[in-house]
Amino acid sequence: MSSTYCLIIEGVLPTSAHDALRRRFGDVRVQTAGSRSLIECSVTDQPGLRGLLAQVWDVGGVVLVLAAVPESTHQELT
Numbered sequence: 900m901s902s903t904y905c906l907i908i909e910g911v912l913p914t915s916a917h918d919a920l921r922r923r924f925g926d927v928r929v930q931t932a933g934s935r936s937l938i939e940c941s942v943t944d945q946p947g948l949r950g951l952l953a954q955v956w957d958v959g960g961v962v963l964v965l966a967a968v969p970e971s972t973h974q975e976l977t
Contacts, residue, residue: 901941901943901947903940903941904941904967904968905965905967905968906939906940906951906952906955906964907938907963907964908935908936908960908963909961909963910934910935910936910959910960910961911931912931912936912938912955912960916954917929919954923950924940924942924951925941926940938951938955939968952965
């Protein structure tokens with residue numbers, strides 16, 4: 900089971916980093932607003948989350964916020 904995370908980073912994420920994230924994690928959404936970038940990505944486990952953070956850090960990204968996105972409230976609990 901994967902979890903979705905939202906990262907807000909300082910600065911604009913380079914296009915090459917977008918491509919690298921998509922190759923590794925699949926459906927990754929990246930938006931830029933002013934001097935910050937928002938990344939939303941699903942990862943399968945903690946090592947995957949660390950890999951996501953490492954890729955952001957490798958291109959000089961400064962993580963301002965990291966938050967787990969709660970599952971939809973429309974899903975039934977089992």
